[in-house]
Amino acid sequence: MDTHIRVRNLNAFYGKQQALKDVNIEIPRKQVTVIMGPSGCGKSTLLKTLNRFLELTDDTKISGEVLVDEQDIYARDVDVTEVRKRVGLLAQRPSPLPMSIYENVAYGMHIHQMRNDRVSYKQAVKHYLEIAGLWDEVGKRLHDPATSLSIGQQQRLCLARGLAVEPEIILGDEPTSALDPISAQNVEKRLLDLKEHYTIVIVTHTLRQAKRLADYVIYMYLGEVVEAGPAQEVFNNPKHERTRAYLEGQF
């Protein structure tokens, strides 16, 4: 397997409570990896360690290593903002920045000063809106407030915004759970298209979504990784009793 992310001996605590126990996994490059499991099993927590978002919450402790292309993102001399540029996040609830549609997409590029002139910014914004499947709908009203979009459109806007900083990895924290079925389908299709160029890691609590999207599956229970492997293997031939139980809907 061409490993893009390697997690070694990861433990995470919320105060005294342990949320992740000795997690050791590998995430393959340019495939869709789905982290699944019942509520409270630590999926979102694990996801948030991959872009160093967990440390934003008060009173959290993390130990272990998260290696992206064999570089530990938690190393002392690592710039956390660079990490987040490489590892993008699509959140559960769309959170458009309080700016216009154009400015939302351009925001990340401005922050990192990725372009030289106005023309290239405009082209980039168009490019990423197209990739997110939003250009046809908003191309003519780029300076409308981002909040004027429907919730499905907002989520795609957040996708465009995240892609604009040219990450290698895209994380999704239940990215469609706040959307209506049609928008959800749309976002899912986008993600499947994107795996050609990006490594994608998604957390979902719906088994069905996992089955639709996954190339690689990680199943978690109570903070531990129970089983991980290619989707076909895990879904059709789970090795652990717990995995089997989950797949058969006993949760």
Added chain:
Amino acid sequence: MMKKRWQRRHLIEAFVKGLMIVSFLIVAAGLGEILWTILVQGLPALNWAMVTQVPQGGFYLGKGGGVLNAILGSLYLAGGGTLLALIFSLPIALYLETYLGDSDWGRYVRLSLDVLWGIPTIVYGVFGFIIMLAIGLRASLLAGIVVLSLVELPIMVRAMDEVIRRMPVDLEQAALALGSTKLEVAVRVVTRQMLPGIITAILLAFGRGIGDAASVLFTAGYTDRIPTSLMQPTASLPLAVFFQLGTPYPIVQQRGYASALILTIIVLIISISSRWISSHLNKYTVK
């Protein structure tokens, strides 16, 4: 590749963060410096006599005595004022939460309370003074108490309102689901849940009341004696400090510092106890 580079934006952030920390330290140090100054200047003249005696003859010229008249006067004034304010504050606060909630009328009342909170105490003092003259009341403990209660009312209601608003909605609904009327919910459930917060609000208002000079300046008068009736004028610590500092005698000024220290200690005790009470009485409250 992800190593920290000294990008401009990181440098800017470090600089701004540094400014912020310095600002915070200035504020914290300010408190320390104030308390320290008062302590250092006031301690030398602080002795048993200051706390247990009233001014003897020539006190303001440097002779013997203490500020017991002011200490007790302040306690009476603030105690009475707080009590009087409480009688009106609690119903207003309870009513606001239980009946008015987020209604328009509720917003007007809250706005009025905020406006009252912002009116300087000297205006309350002047107002009280005018009313006093109009009804023929002389400068007295009673007048001071009434004016202080007006000053403390918005503080108390606001603090109580804040506490009551934090109450978990489920609690009210659980009580209502049992068939309680809104009055019963207010009196039986809300008050019990809010007890520590209410006590804190009372102490907060008391602390503000005891420290205020401008409101009692005109209304409570000043005297070297301890008042024995509501109709007599009374001394107060803030005014005692002010008058002692106004004399040209260093000994008397020193005693003024000591009086300021006494006042500060009282206020500190109140502040600390309200914190203590708040954490200890939280046994039964539903979080």
Added chain:
Amino acid sequence: MNRQIQLDINKTNLEAEGRQSRPSVVARNRQNQLAKRTFFVITLLPMILIAAITIILVVRSWPILSTYSPKDLFLGSTWKPDSGLFGFWPYITGTFWVTIVGVLLAVPPCLLTALYLSEYSHSFTRSLAKPILDLLAAIPPVVYGVWGLLAIVPFVEDALAPFSKRWLNSIPIFKVAQPTGFSIIAGGIVLAVMIAPLIISVVYEILRTVPNDLRDASLAVGATQWQTIRQVVIPRVIPGMVAAVVLAASRALGETMAVLMVVGNVAQVPNSIFDAAYPLPALIANNYGDMMSIPLYDAALLCAALILLILILIFNILSTLVLQRVLGKNWA
């Protein structure tokens, strides 16, 4: 608890016996209605009080308002009650100078502190900050005045004024024209410390109303925290921050005791922050004793109180309206 169960038992028995009336419930509802009406009347109290204060001040300052033209009163610079001259201008300008200096000194560090507490600090620092701010707010004004006398006035006299005399003498507002430290700058410094807890806590609450989702959205694309604050958080809270400053200014306007003790109480139109001044509250506080003896003096002082009240009411109402909308349920 027992009574509650008994009532239920009562009800059940009544139902079983097919009776219609439930006296206990009716009585309780009547209680409720009565209380509702009484309490409602009580909530009228705040509004009545505001109206009463304003009206009485207007009525009692009417004698002077009707005797002199507003121009003479408010713009006049001579204050000689015995000769019937009441010019408020020095007091008005004095009030504004001290307030503005105080607000200008307080706002930058307080905004920075509030930002620090809200966006950067650990919960430990925050839990330390709360008692510090509470204590600062609880210290009585007269104690601030004593501190001002002991620490600030000498500081101005021995350090600030000489410094300004040496380096800033060419700038009019920094000119040192008097030997003592009893000055606007001393009053401003004391005021700044007094209003600091208010600014910090209100701005902190305002910052807390910005949902974390927005911060996360910016951080997720790799923005630094300061970039996030500057571009996402602050633009959203500008109205609230302005309102907080206006509110603090209204408090500074009305502060009597502390300022009185350090500002010099010299009735002059100030030209520099190192001049002494005589703000309106100090005017009222210092002279109430003489009020009765000179004709129109009482009306004049009450007019001063009225001016103060109206200024403060305007600032206060405007800022409170904005803050109530911004903070909603969290209005502290």
